[in-house]
Amino acid sequence: MTARVDHEERRRQIAEALLRIADTQGLQSASMRAVAAEAGVSLRLVQYYFETKQGLLLDALTRLAAQLQARMEKWIGEAGSPPTPRGTVTxxxxxxxxxxxxxxxxxxxxxxxxxxVLNDPEVLEKHGARQPELLEGFLAKRIAAAQEAGEVDPGKDPGIAAAGLLAMVNGLGSSVLGGQRTGEAATAILARHLDELFRTPGETARALPSADSPNATSS
Structure with a gap:
């Protein structure tokens, strides 16, 4: 009897081969032939499951997003139960x-x-910003919830705060990969910014030196 082929497993095998090439060599090296060799299958099989390279790229991108989503859910679960807005954002x-x-x-x-995608306007328009926009919106909702609970200054704009935090984390990530700073240093910078965001006006006032403080600047 002929063994039944698990088509989804085949697609996953091929897509993950592309992701490995993207990680180690960049997508410019991820030709259909290179992906077939990495996956240990024939070029014809890759073309059977993915008629075009763009189809393969987008399928793999969806799987990468699912991997990140699973990682985020795991970290949120480990942050406490039930998760708080600050715990979720952190x-x-x-x-x-x-x-x-x-x-x-x-x-x-x-x-x-x-x-x-920066070199492909069509792909950029359809797929480039979708995941970041969803994540930014989710973070903004959590910051807004903390604001309603009195844990964030009411004068803050949750959307702008979320966009700023994501931009900062992306920049920190690049600096870590580039060797400018360690992961520990990047984490400490993030923690400092979160402390500043999740601080009520009363806490901010208490953190400032008073006129009677020995550290206060005299006029």
Missing amino acids: AILSCILPTDPESRRITRTYAAYYTL
């Missing part, structure tokens, strides 16, 4: 920073995709 941003092998792989692979 877990998501912390797990994105490339501080361990998995997060470094995910960050490098996303960087390879960013390089690709």
Whole structure:
């Protein structure tokens, strides 16, 4: 009897081969033939499951997003139960920073995709910003919830705060991968910014030196 082929497993095998190439060599090296060799299958089989290279690229990108989603859910679960708005925001941003092998792989692979879509306006328009927009919106909702609970200054704009935090984390991630700073240093910078965000006006006032403080500047 002929063994039944698990088509989804075949597609996963091929897509993950592309992701490995993207991580280690960049997507410019991910030809259909190279992906077939990495996956240990024939070129014809790759073309059977993915008629075009763009179809393969987008399928692999969806799987990469699912891997990041699973990582974020794991970190949120480990942040406490039930998760607080601050705990959720901290877990998501912390797990994105490339501080361990998995997060470094995910960050490098996303960087390879960013390089690709910047040179392809059609792909950029359809797929380039979708995941970041969803994540930014989710973070903004958590910051707004903390604001309603009195844990964030009511004068803060949750959307702008979320966008700023994500931009900062992306920049920190690049500096870690580039060797400018360690993962520990990047995590400490993130923690400092989160402390500043999740501080009520009363806490801010208490943190400032008073006129009677020996550290206060005299006029």
